[in-house]
Amino acid sequence: MEKMRADARRNRAKVLAAAEEAFAADGLAVPLDDIARLAGVGAGTVYRHFPSKEALFQAVVLERIEQFAEEARGLATADEPGEVFLDYFVRVIKQASLNRAICDALAQSGGHAFKAGAGDDFRSALAELLKRAQEAGTVRPDIDGDDLRALIVGCLAVERYSPGSRHLVRIVVDGLRAGGGQVA
Structure with a gap:
């Protein structure tokens, strides 16, 4: 497995933190676009790290x-x-x-x-x-x-x-x- 670039690791960490906050409040009902917005990244960044909302949730x-x-x-x-x-x-x-x-x-x-x-x-x-x-x-x-x-x-x-x-x-x-x- 190739090593992630520093900016990719930071973006992944931002997405995970935003997702934890969003999922804690709303469970699986939260849209991925809301998580991306909360993380300060684009939806594409979320999908690059997590192919589905279920993968991000897990x-x-x-x-x-x-x-x-x-x-x-x-x-x-x-x-x-x-x-x-x-x-x-x-x-x-x-x-x-x-x-x-x-x-x-x-x-x-x-x-x-x-x-x-x-x-x-x-x-x-x-x-x-x-x-x-x-x-x-x-x-x-x-x-x-x-x-x-x-x-x-x-x-x-x-x-x-x-x-x-x-x-x-x-x-x-x-x-x-x-x-x-x-x-x-």
Whole structure:
């Protein structure tokens, strides 16, 4: 793969930043021309980097998922792994709920963003945080990474359809704690 020129890299970064802002507000409904205008580039520049709106959307979502994974990896050796995991879980819900693009991507096909590229890194980093929290005895032992993915998607739905219902996410977090009413 040939290396991008500096101006091409800057334009791509501008397009991604503008798309993240636009998708966060309007989801997939935003026209590509609006993204180009917001980025300060022509529509042709957008199409040179991203052949379709869906490709741009996927790039934005995967970039955000990569950021989630990087943050989780940074927490992997933190003290108090149980509380670190639970705080991180809530932070992911809070940050993702503010971004309609992330919510849309995670809701589609049962969370396809978890399955592509950075999704593997995020799942792995999240699973490591979960394992450490379970080993510390803070988080119940009968859940796994797939359960967490489902809980994240569910919590995002709660946040999206009942904005400001943070107490419902706290109920889920309380259910994650060891001794939180484990199902037989």
